[in-house]
Amino acid sequence: MDVGPGPRRYGELAGWFHLLSAPSEYVDEARFIVDALLRHVDGPRDSLLELGSGGGNLASHLKADLRLTLTDISEPMLELSRGLNPECAHVPGDMRSLRLGRTFDAVLVHDAVMYLTSEEDLRAAIRTVAVHLRPGGAAILLPDVVRETFEPTTDHGGHDGDGRALRYLEWSYDPDPSDSTIITEFAILLREQDGTVEVHHDRHVEGHVLRHDRGGCRAARRSHRPVHPRPQPVIRGVRRRTAGSGRAGLTRRAWGTASRQGISSAGDASRLGNRL
Numbered sequence: 001m002d003v004g005p006g007p008r009r010y011g012e013l014a015g016w017f018h019l020l021s022a023p024s025e026y027v028d029e030a031r032f033i034v035d036a037l038l039r040h041v042d043g044p045r046d047s048l049l050e051l052g053s054g055g056g057n058l059a060s061h062l063k064a065d066l067r068l069t070l071t072d073i074s075e076p077m078l079e080l081s082r083g084l085n086p087e088c089a090h091v092p093g094d095m096r097s098l099r100l101g102r103t104f105d106a107v108l109v110h111d112a113v114m115y116l117t118s119e120e121d122l123r124a125a126i127r128t129v130a131v132h133l134r135p136g137g138a139a140i141l142l143p144d145v146v147r148e149t150f151e152p153t154t155d156h157g158g159h160d161g162d163g164r165a166l167r168y169l170e171w172s173y174d175p176d177p178s179d180s181t182i183i184t185e186f187a188i189l190l191r192e193q194d195g196t197v198e199v200h201h202d203r204h205v206e207g208h209v210l211r212h213d214r215g216g217c218r219a220a221r222r223s224h225r226p227v228h229p230r231p232q233p234v235i236r237g238v239r240r241r242t243a244g245s246g247r248a249g250l251t252r253r254a255w256g257t258a259s260r261q262g263i264s265s266a267g268d269a270s271r272l273g274n275r276l
Contacts, residue, residue, distance in 0.1 A: 052112020
């Protein structure tokens with residue numbers, strides 16, 4: 001994960017973010033997450049830690065059912081989320097190294113997992129998940145793609161709001177299939193209240209480190225448009241106490257399909273990575 005300037009939409013263009021990706025588009029995804037937790041968390045389902053929470057779009061729906069702690073590496077995005085979700089706790093932090101000194105009933109990593117561009121980064125983030133997940137709690141990871149499912153795509157969209165408007169063209173491609181990264185280019189048009197229009201280019205270097213052959217890992221594809229109704233695979237993890245060890249490890253109970261109706265079990269899956 002590059003912690004330098006990063007994608008412009010999470011920094012200098014963060015004030016436009018909700019016109020690119022509106023909170024209203026996340027209703028179905030939030031419902032899926034809540035349904036998954038109801039099925040797979042053992043015990044209380046009150047608290048959730050989101051790593052890479054961005055502008056708080058998912059949180060704006062999840063907060064009706066859960067007590068949320070939202071973390072992100074981008075302070076401008078956290079500030080945007082504070083305006084949308086003032087009742088939630090916001091903590092700046094890197095998902096690879098964050099340590100809050102407490103555990104939660106659930107941990108969520110949405111599409112921010114795509115900015116983990118190496119296996120080392122991915123393992124560090126999964127350790128963060130494990131450290132913050134109580135025994136019996138559940139973890140959900142929702143990358144856009146894994147290596148085997150990636151296909152070059154184009155997309156477009158945007159929204160109007162409060163006299164301003166945004167439109168974008170999105171293009172994802174893999175310039176080097178032998179490495180662990182893909183590129184997503186955004187051409188973004190911003191129209192101010194006075195009618196002036198600016199054009200911006202925003203490049204995102206993303207990872208597709210997760211693979212089907214690594215413990216059957218799968219992913220749920222999403223775009224900035226509403227969730228496609230066709231069921232898609234999803235990764236989820238459940239932290240269980242290891243018998244006789246006195247400590248907990250993060251394991252995958254099962255993998256299934258993500259749809260507007262939630263998860264349908266597809267059988268047992270192997271341990272997610274090394275025992276953490």
